[in-house]
Amino acid sequence: KAGVTQTPRYLIKTRGQQVTLSCSPISGHRSVSWYQQTPGQGLQFLFEYFSETQRNKGNFPGRFSGRQFSNSRSEMNVSTLELGDSALYLCASSGGRGYEQYFGPGTRLTVT
Amino acid sequence: GENVEQHPSTLSVQEGDSAVIKCTYSDSASNYFPWYKQELGKRPQLIIDIRSNVGEKKDQRIAVTLNKTAKHFSLHITETQPEDSAVYFCAASQASGSARQLTFGSGTQLTVLP
Numbered sequence: 001k002a003g004v005t006q007t008p009r010y011l012i013k014t015r016g017q018q019v020t021l022s023c024s025p026i027s028g029h030r031s032v033s034w035y036q037q038t039p040g041q042g043l044q045f046l047f048e049y050f051s052e053t054q055r056n057k058g059n060f061p062g063r064f065s066g067r068q069f070s071n072s073r074s075e076m077n078v079s080t081l082e083l084g085d086s087a088l089y090l091c092a093s094s095g096g097r098g099y100e101q102y103f104g105p106g107t108r109l110t111v112t
Numbered sequence: 113g114e115n116v117e118q119h120p121s122t123l124s125v126q127e128g129d130s131a132v133i134k135c136t137y138s139d140s141a142s143n144y145f146p147w148y149k150q151e152l153g154k155r156p157q158l159i160i161d162i163r164s165n166v167g168e169k170k171d172q173r174i175a176v177t178l179n180k181t182a183k184h185f186s187l188h189i190t191e192t193q194p195e196d197s198a199v200y201f202c203a204a205s206q207a208s209g210s211a212r213q214l215t216f217g218s219g220t221q222l223t224v225l226p
Contacts, residue, residue, distance in 0.1 A: 004155075031212050033212050033213070033214070035214075042201075042216055042217075042218050042219060043156070043201060043203075043214075043216040043219075044216075045213050045214060045215065048212050048213060050212075055212070056212070056213045058213070059113075090155065090156070092214075094212050099144045099161075099205065099212065100146065100158055100161060101146070101158070101212060101214060102158060103148075103155040103156045103157070103158075104155060105154075105155045106155060
């Protein structure tokens with residue numbers, strides 16, 4: 001099976017802009033979770049989607065949002081970008097009864 | 113919410129020696145504990161996990177132990193090799209029907225010296 005894929009791999013945006021990141025899970029996986037990774041805060045949970053519904057949400061401001069499509073692909077959106085949003089954004093997919101999460105390669109977002 | 117503490121933050125060992133990384137968690141409801149290895153510029157890779165109904169799990173040179181009473185779990189790597197050099201993250205989760213939220217430790221940079 002193909003692994004988790006994310007697009008784009010790199011992004012440079014300016015403060016105040018918005019950005020949309022995409023994640024395609026492993027075929028057959030219906031759960032997609034998003035994480036933010038920074039040197040200072042480490043890996044932090046953003047939200048999780050399952051069957052097009054948000055099941056869990058981490059402690060991030062409302063500028064961070066997401067959605068999931070019927071084919072389980074997921075997008076996350078960050079509006080009104082701030083310098084502190086510069087990070088590696090990782091998505092992970094999980095399937096069936098297993099709780100294992102498999103990560104994609106991430107999208108490196110730089111906000112200038 | 114859950115809080116996971118991980119120690120040490122850096123660890124250097126000689127090739128062939130063992131390495132041990134320890135984590136503690138705060139939420140007694142957590143019942144799933146994975147470990148991830150992340151090489152520089154790469155995605156986190158699941159290397160081993162353990163559920164709360166098991167005290168120890170092994171996979172070749174890697175083992176994880178769990179002490180539910182003390183709320184801590186550890187990763188053991190034996191016969192370390194240079195390719196084991198990476199950042200290792202522990203995590204905890206309430207693995208129920210609806211939860212896939214992982215709370216991560218802060219990571220351990222393992223360096224295996226040849």
